Amino acid sequence: MLLINRFIGLIEDHAESLSLKWVEEIRSNSLTSGYTRFSKKELHDIVFARFRKLGDWIAKQQNIDSEIARNFREIGEARARAGIKSSEMVYSLILERDMLVQYVKDQGIVTEGIDLNRVIQFGEQLNFFYDKAIYFALVGYDRVACSLEASGEESEFEKTVDGFKRWLIRE
Secondary structure, eight states, rough: HHHHHHHHHHHTTTTTHHHHHHHHHHHHOOGGGGGGOOOHHHHHHHHHHHHHHHHHHSSOOOTTHHHHHHHHHHHHHHHHHHHHOHHHHHHHHHHHHHHHHHHHHHOOOOOHEEEEEEEHHHHHHHHHHHHHHHHHHHHHHHHHHHOSSTTHHHHHHHHHHHHHHHOOOOO
């Protein structure tokens, strides 16, 4: 677990440079061209906060899943309102996750077979987090894109979170 915490620490400590790298990737990738509507600073701010909170979000903490769900639902709503395609939004999150895994691999920390196992475990934790992020971003996106009724919207969200408890909470 210590090595996984070191991976998370690396990402959180280098959130600035990782954010700038993500911004360049998103702005230059043809599959995320809608993000050129945002300034570099706006894009930086979008991802920087996530990188700085990554340890909190992928740690197994009570009630954190509702926070993650709400945060990414709001992100999905914001992207829909900004006219970003859902496919671009999802791909931006996939690129973000893949960039973090590659960054950890490139740091030269992995020197033994046991370390490689920790990288795999870390990748699984990131995948689990980003799967939830993508799903709830799409929930938020659909809420705007499909013009769902405002009445009962919070109860609908809670119903969705409750319905996925078995998936969200993993021991």
